[in-house]
Amino acid sequence: MYTPDRFSRNIFNELKEKKVWDLAKNIHLKYRRKWAGPDINVYIFPSAGGGLFSRHSGKSGVSFANMLFLFLPSEIEEAELEALFVHEYHHVCRINSQKKKIEEFTLLDSIILEGLAEHSVEIYCGEKFRGSWCTRYSKEEIRNFWDKLIKAQLKLKKNERLHQKILYGERPYPTLLGYAAGYEIIREFREKKSFSTKLSFSAPSEYFVDQTLYKLES
Known part of the structure; x- marks a missing residue:
């Protein structure tokens, strides 16, 4: 390393x-x-x-x-x-x-993990310290990526190659795709629901998505 x-x-x-x-x-x-x-x-x-x-x-x-x-x-x-x-x-x-082993995390878990962490940076340190991925794409672009590239792959486990490619945005996927999607989902969640650091640790990944316009595969 x-x-x-x-x-x-x-x-x-x-x-x-x-x-x-x-x-x-x-x-x-x-x-x-x-x-x-x-x-x-x-x-x-x-x-x-x-x-x-x-x-x-x-x-x-x-x-x-x-x-x-x-x-x-x-x-x-x-x-x-x-x-x-x-x-x-x-x-x-x-x-x-x-209470879940890191190797059991799905793509959905990883996307939400990154989104929550970056909103914590925004809350405790200020917007100027956010990562570049937070403003790389518009919300319309993220929704399009979600429907076409992400939604069908949300159950991928962390040790699967496609999980990493989507999360980090390796070719042919848009750069830092999963990071950007996570930030946008949590941004939308914070607009609609009460948000706290304690909640950001404890709530399951599905909870944050269910409160937004993003939908999970049934």
């Missing part, structure tokens, strides 16, 4: 000078208390640069039930670090609250 080199060593030293590990520890404590979330291990690595899955300026993360990984560039600011942590830690909290 990670191979060190001279470039990454330089980034590591700059992150160390900025006391990023201390910042991350404080942010973790803040949201663990605010959300009554689990105490997990947080691992920080120098970022290898930008890419499809990075949020802004090459930073990205990966989450599991008991740990998360952050990949950070040297120029990371505290507010950006907090936004990335909020997204990834929301994943951790929801995964634990759902």
